[in-house]
Amino acid sequence: MNVLDFAHAFFSDGAHWHGYDGIPQRLLEHVRYTLLALALAALIGLPVGLLTGHTGRGGNALAFIANAARALPSFGLLVLVVLLIGFGLLPVMIPLVVLAVPPILVTTYEAVRSVDPSPVDAARGMGMHESRILLQVELPVALPLILSGLRSAAIQIVSTATIAAYVSLGGLGRYIIDGLYQRDYEKVVGGATLVAVLALLTLAVFWAAGRFAVSPGVRRR
């Protein structure tokens, strides 16, 4: 049997579409973990990136912290956190947020820094408050890059959220881990396929968000 046969067998089995271990349920769990981790990471990364980008201060410290965070292995961190605080949603969220903050933070910082200084100078010269300059000039112009940071963070979360299953939580990682344990390769392939599809869906969502949120004047079409 090859991979396609495994996938076909997994998805054509009606039993995989119902119940607490069914595909809709696991997909929903996975999406929930992803959204929660992305929201937390954005809550940290966006304001810090916007502010440091606007003032231009703290760029070096930011790069250092981001690189240090990138060097942390997510799975190792998960094990460490579980040992420290036990099982639950929180120990899963910590490695995912640590994983997602650096791309959001660094890209947002760079995005704001790279905004053409002329409109910013013009805005300041016409008496715009600094907060308005940031939110109404720099943010809309930097938005395509900021979205790309959020997108790569989201993709990384989608693929890494499978580790939640290691600490008895749900999500698509359940199929992969249980499948490996039970030597049920249909399950492993099915789970992996679903993760890949979800990653592609995430790309599509960000593409649509870009079309919707970025001004045509910035997109230049």
Add this chain to the structure above:
Amino acid sequence: MIRIDSVTKRYPDGTVAVDRLSLDIPDRSITVLVGPSGCGKTTTLRMINRMVEPTEGTILLDGEDIRRQPVTALRRSMGYVIQNAGLFPHRTIVDNIATVPRMLGWGRRRARERAAELMERVGLDTSLAQRYPYQLSGGQQQRVGVARALAADPPVLLMDEPFSAVDPVVRKGLQDELLRIQEELGKTIVFVTHDIDEAVKLGTMVAVLRRGGRLAQYAPPAELLSAPADGFVEDFLGADRGIRRLSFFPSAALELTTDAVIPADAPAERIAASDARYLLVTDSDGRPLGWTEPGEPAAGGIRTDRLLPHGRPFVPGADSLRVALDCAVLSPTGWAVAVDDDGRVTGVVSQQTIAEAIRAAHAQGRTGKTEVAR
């Protein structure tokens, strides 16, 4: 009036950008700050709206220290135009122009109506209202920049090399447009440029700054050209300041002669009787056709297809002596052709006559009766 009172800007590394500069900028006129790069002209401009804070000295606006009001309120009372226009790329043209009125709390509709009105004022087609900046040419973008600065009708306009990034033809158009707008609106404009021709063309008063941020001369452009304060100003004005100064002398007083002007269907005797070296031939409407030499016409009258070109004519009264001289220099015969507003010949004038008028104008200029006409 804006009074710059003994203002110095010194940076932490010890660089002095502006050195004890004092300048009274009159209301409702264009004051140009001009000088080589590093002379502190932009720094001076940016101190007026507090984009840069002076190290020493004060700037007074209508007698009041500009630091006595909130910085945003000060800036909203001064339009600000910068080199690359600095338009907001994510906003449409109409929303760009409506920015300050919206900040001042105007309703969206009123702000947009005002923006449309300003687009017409600066010579932009209102069909561009919903475009984005990247869809406009550099010259159009700069017009939007001017419109945006004028949107809330501020009494003061600060312009930092606004026309230096566009090509010469577009720049001339923008300069003419600015003079026209100023004629209508009478703003207090402070204009920074490194281009002395632009300074002379636009300025009611011109301040020449030298490196290190010191004032070299502050005078009306005609005076600058006739009496540069020192070698630096003279060098900066360039080699042809004598010629450029002629822009400030009107051509209305030039003595024109009509002896050498003949209609194309003039009888041969009249042509033969003329003692002029060249004759200007006109059509039946009195418009110039070209130059001919007397004696040449054979039977059948003047061959209008064999005339020397008459060159560009000038309009006495509207054009300056500089234009008249230019026409004479470019004319194949050395004579300039004068026409009225409808293009009908009113006479011709020789280089000698123009030279005499120049000498007379200079003599008059020395007695302080320089008439400014551009």
